[in-house]
Amino acid sequence: MPAAVEFRSVRSTEEAVASLSEHGSDACVIAGGTDVMMQYARHELSPAVFVHIEGIKELTNAQRDGSLRLGALVTHRHLADDPVIRTGHPALAEAAATVGGWQTQGVGTLGGNLCNASPAADTAPPLLVADATVELCGPRGIRRVPLEEFFLGRRHVDRRPEELLTGVEAAPLGPRQAEVYLKVGRRGGMVVAVAGLAARLSFDEQGVIAAARLAVCSVGPTPLRVRPAEEALLGLCPSGRMTDDGYTALEEAIAALSGAVSPIDDVRSSAAYRRAVLPRLLRRSVEVCRAAVRAGISQDDLS
């Protein structure tokens, strides 16, 4: 018989950190448990103690004060439904709405999605393109880590055993900026991404891409920001009929994207299919962002 596991519900960040400090890597943090309980049932986890954090009320808020601050316990339903998030972070809201069904979204948390560090974590690409930072609280205080550096490998993040991920900070959309999360799966819901791509693009007054952020998931061991492809998109003018230069920039971005990813064959798809679909996602993301910025501008003109 394996030693019996313990289940401890905590009410504050301090209590959680004390518990995690006491048990170190024998502790498993659990919130809604939608990943943890399944992995436990499959014997992929064997903690000595579950530290249950759903009762820490201070981590359930989403606040917008310049940047967006999301508590670790904000649920996917909250991300999908909150008007502030839908306006300032439409790609994040859209991504959260595609995570499982209502039953998963209602209790599954943002902190859980990030700490579980699935290669297919849907909330990661939209947060990567929003220059997100995670906040970790440990016995010696707070540590902030750019999300890009937080993912170390499949199911592996830069969180020390005694630390609790308490929140995420992200930059909302600016003027003449648009973003989108595109996800490929076998059906419209309850899908783990075959491939996912988030883009956040800024356009100048002539409709030329002035700044670009791109991030992908399910095409490598971790969600990934793709800086070389971002650079290749600068100067591209995707409006109307594209010039030869425009095509070259897009082809360069596609080549850079292909060079940065390392997809595998698995139960959901083949590496070859993932490679085939990525350029199409990139092209579509540019079109969608361009259209969104144009629509935004015409709305501004009317008002």
Added chain:
Amino acid sequence: MMWIELWVNGSERVAEVRPDETLLELLRDGLGLRGAKNACSEGECGACTVLLDGVPIDACIYAAPACAGRAVTTVEGLAHADGELTPLQRAFVDTGAVQCGFCTPGFLLTLHALLAENPTPTEEEVRRAMVGNICRCTGYAHILDAVAQVAGVKE
């Protein structure tokens, strides 16, 4: 083992649970409420859907000890004490939305939660709400009819 207190279908219950017990095990084996069904055990099919503080969850992957002090609603708690069905349950019967019946409790709880927060959903909203519930008989059309009957679903 550990003791927890929780509210189930409006009654306060005290239960002894394993620290790694699921809510579904507690409901079916501990409390004898067999309405929530065990099918996939992985949060994929929605047959075990119950409401936790009004929010639909998959009881098969929710920790029983996490329910301490909270309110759980199962299909047994929907109808009135005298057996009178809710309008949605009545509509399920009237429209033939029940085939083998195995998925029915899960659908009822998800759709009760939907109608509680959005009494007049569009068909698209109903479809999106049901994405986590699978009907193996594929009787979705009649389930949509049932919701339309009680909610006057908009096109």
